[in-house]
Amino acid sequence: MSEEQPRNAQAGQRQKQVAKEQRQESGSAFAKYGLTRKNEEFIYQLSKQLNRQGVAKKKQPEMIQETINKLLEGQKKGQTAKALLGTPTAYANELKHPKPTSEAVRKESLKLLAVDNTLIFFSIFTFMYGLMYVLSPAAFKVNRNGSAGITAILLVAIIGGLLFSYVLLQIRPQAKKKRPLIWRILIIVIALVAWLLLYMLASMLPNAINPVLNGWLYIVFGVAGFGGDVYFRNHFHVMGLYGRRQRRR
Structure with a gap:
């Protein structure tokens, strides 16, 4: 030693x-x-x-x-x-691991928010119509499938996701350009009216390209969409319409 x-x-x-x-x-x-x-x-x-x-x-x-x-x-x-x-x-x-520029963050946020909101809207509408179909099948025996058709649901979810993602980025407190309160209220109203108009137009699609799927399949889509959105939010740390889970360090 x-x-x-x-x-x-x-x-x-x-x-x-x-x-x-x-x-x-x-x-x-x-x-x-x-x-x-x-x-x-x-x-x-x-x-x-x-x-x-x-x-x-x-x-x-x-x-x-x-x-x-x-x-x-x-x-x-x-x-x-x-x-x-x-x-x-x-x-x-x-x-x-450099931080992205503010412009890159804005563009990336729009993409992430659009996917997040699309999944939210898709899960809400498919689950809602699936539940309605299971509880009251007779209510779907109509000449036109309308907003319950899968094509209409996809259009409303995708375009609505993009539309409200843009609106959310504009009205957030940390938005690049601070807007007056009246402007923020106005842009929300315009977006809501545009989305409702889209909803009405999509419901006028012919049944041939806008079929109604099985009610239980709609419910499965709704649950899968919600689960997919939870995973997407946790993985990419997205803050959307209903808040954000805290990022784990």
Whole structure:
């Protein structure tokens, strides 16, 4: 045991010396940028974290240069790397998983909301008509299938999903452009009228292209649509017409 301890101590000293030399070498590589010693250490640690987190080698130089530019700007204002960017580990993860731009978020939100709302409307109408059909089959023995037809339900659900997704993005408190209250009320009324008009037009489709399916099948569609929407919301963390489940970290 007494012989192993000195050997372990020597190995530890060698590792520390190698790490010190690596830091010095890395620091000298970044010395030309005029960074402070602490900022050079931050870049060194960031480079290690980018490698450790599996960031592609070809992407790293651009990330490092972008970080150096931010640190240089921060130095002019007396800001430390930690205050400006956090820890090297957290910032490396942020570089690896960059946040989308506000425009990208808006476009992506519209797509996600449209799917979410379409699934909501589809599940509501199919379950409602399925339940009505099961409880009162005679009520569906009419000349025109109307809004109970599957094509009408799909049209109302899809177009309604798109329409109300756009409206929701416009009236949210965090919308890009703040609108007056009267404008928000007006856009809701217009969207509702347009959707009701679509509902009426879809109900006039001929039976040949707008068949009524079995009531139990409608109920199955309704349950499946609701379950699919719950999964979709939890997977993509969508906030739609009836709130959002908190994202788990």
